[in-house]
Amino acid sequence: MSAPGLFGFFKQRRRAALRAQPLTEEERRWVSRAVHLWPALPPDDRHEIEATSRVFLAEKHIEGAAGLAVTDEMRWTIAAQASLMLLHRDTDVFPQLDTVLVYPHGFVVDAVHRDGPVVIAGPERRAGESWRDGLVVLAWDEVARDVRCHHGGHNVVLHELAHQLDAEDGAVDGAPDLGSRARFVAWARVLGEEYHALGERLASGAPSDIDAYGATSPAEFFAVVTEEFYERPAVLRARHPELYAELARFFQLDPAALEDPAPAR
Numbered sequence: 001m002s003a004p005g006l007f008g009f010f011k012q013r014r015r016a017a018l019r020a021q022p023l024t025e026e027e028r029r030w031v032s033r034a035v036h037l038w039p040a041l042p043p044d045d046r047h048e049i050e051a052t053s054r055v056f057l058a059e060k061h062i063e064g065a066a067g068l069a070v071t072d073e074m075r076w077t078i079a080a081q082a083s084l085m086l087l088h089r090d091t092d093v094f095p096q097l098d099t100v101l102v103y104p105h106g107f108v109v110d111a112v113h114r115d116g117p118v119v120i121a122g123p124e125r126r127a128g129e130s131w132r133d134g135l136v137v138l139a140w141d142e143v144a145r146d147v148r149c150h151h152g153g154h155n156v157v158l159h160e161l162a163h164q165l166d167a168e169d170g171a172v173d174g175a176p177d178l179g180s181r182a183r184f185v186a187w188a189r190v191l192g193e194e195y196h197a198l199g200e201r202l203a204s205g206a207p208s209d210i211d212a213y214g215a216t217s218p219a220e221f222f223a224v225v226t227e228e229f230y231e232r233p234a235v236l237r238a239r240h241p242e243l244y245a246e247l248a249r250f251f252q253l254d255p256a257a258l259e260d261p262a263p264a265r
């Protein structure tokens, strides 16, 4: 057996042992609160999210910053939302992610944007960040607000972890690892069209149901529509059916059908 095979074997065995450990009542309550689709999920899916959450917590460092003491409730909330994104998918557990740094509040960064030839620099308020070197930064007040108010279409954990999925194929370009060239072509066509349509709507001053931040770059577009996919699936399916279908194929989940099994015609 080669070294990577041996390593993979031990990793699988360790994960299987973690997955077999049941959650306490309290942990189960935190997980169920963190995932707004929870009441609609079948028991097997709930169990998979619980089990993956335990693996996520065993393998990732979740650390407080700026004086925040991270509680178990915070850890399980973040892990549960991360695990929802892996449901039904034969994939690793965010292999590039090492540390989640949690700030008490949104933070201000010096941001630089390029808009054609114009470079705009200045302080910008952030709810989270995702870095290529295995770090995700979250503001706990934003995470807690997303848990309380599920239907705003926003979720900072899903957003930042979408960037991590995007990076798994080596490029943060709005396309995660889709498994085949044919899937990539379909993805690039649908998401490319929707991305350009969003930019045109915003440029003409028309209102948009997809957050304007998605027009910043294809990578931000994927992160923003991932939030919409889980947080407002029925709206996304009704207004952007092709986009919804691409996301449903990638995430192997049909959250609009779970939320509303028999939509009104």
Ligand SMILES: [Zn+2]
Pocket: 159, 160, 163, 219, 220, 223
């Ligand atoms: Zn982003």
